Amino acid sequence: MKIDSISLKSSTIAIFVMIGLVAIALSLFASNYFKRAALNAQMTSLSRVIEVASIEVFTKIKNHTFDFGSKLAHNPDLLQATKRHLKNEGNGELSQLLDDPFINGFVGFSKIDLKKLRIYDLQLKLISQSNMGVSDLDDQAAPYIRSTISNRGKTDRLKAVQALWASPQGPFYSLVVPLGGLRPIGYLEIIINPVFNFSGIGNITNTPVHIHTMSGELLNENSQQFADDHLPIEFLIRASDETPLFKVVSYENIAT
Structure with a gap:
């Protein structure tokens, strides 16, 4: 009888100990689970903040580049030099004019990291580019730009086209604007380093x-x-x- 009493007491203690251990384990598990859930929620929220900030940065990139490109695309000297070049009457002056912003700067030069200026004809064939800036780029515009311009309707032909694109030299952002106003004679491409802004x-x-x-x-x-x-x-x-x-x-x- 005494042995049975001790055995029952030991079993009862063991059961309570097991219940206590299970409760502690569940408490630790729940604590870790909710900590991870809270951390994941915080990371998701912070990632969203970065996303919104990146959209703001990208908008500024486009605005700064568009302001510069619009002014340059209406530069009388650049337009006349392009027309002469298209008639095979140029003597290298076009590339010299494209070098000028690299040498003398431009309004807003501190806002973007200018890497290259290029001019294409209306069929997107490269006809000239700045000597200064990044070298060894492909002679064609980025595939996304070529596809967008080639496939758009006549009503959109005066609109600028932008693209983020990859190259062996690193990531680039391009803005392509019509050269020559309402009667474009070609396209001007402004290539910048987007990492500078991001x-x-x-x-x-x-x-x-x-x-x-x-x-x-x-x-x-x-x-x-x-x-x-x-x-x-x-x-x-x-x-x-x-x-x-x-x-x-x-x-x-x-x-x-």
Whole structure:
């Protein structure tokens, strides 16, 4: 009888211990689960903030580039030089005129990182380009630009076409505007480095920002520093043809 009493008591204690252990385990599991859920929700929210900031940056890129391109496309000297070049009467003056913004600057030159200026005829055949700027580019405009211009209707022929695109030299942004007003004689392409602008996302989010290639190579970073406990939030920037172009990594201090 005494043995049975001890056995029952031991069993009861064991059951309560097991219940306690299960309760602790469930508590830890629930705690970790809700922490992960909260962290995932915070990361999603922060990623959305970066997305909105990137849209703002891209809008500024387009506006700054369009302002510059519109003025240059209506430059009388550039128009006359293009007409002479199309008649095979040019003597290299067209490329010299395209070099001028690189040498003497232009209104808003600090807002964009100009990489190349090119002129095409109405069939999108390259007829001239700046000597200055990035070299070894393909002689054709990016496929997305060629496709957009070739497939659009006559009512859209005076509209500018923009594209983010990849090249062996890195990511680029192009804006192509008609050259010559209502009766265009060709197209002017302004090619810039978009990474220069996208690193400015940190000025909007007030966070350290790094720009990486898809393979992980660092392209640019802002001046803000991050600590080991900062959480990296990645946002993918896609080219206009939807292929991955580069990654924006914002380092967020989630403790604050």
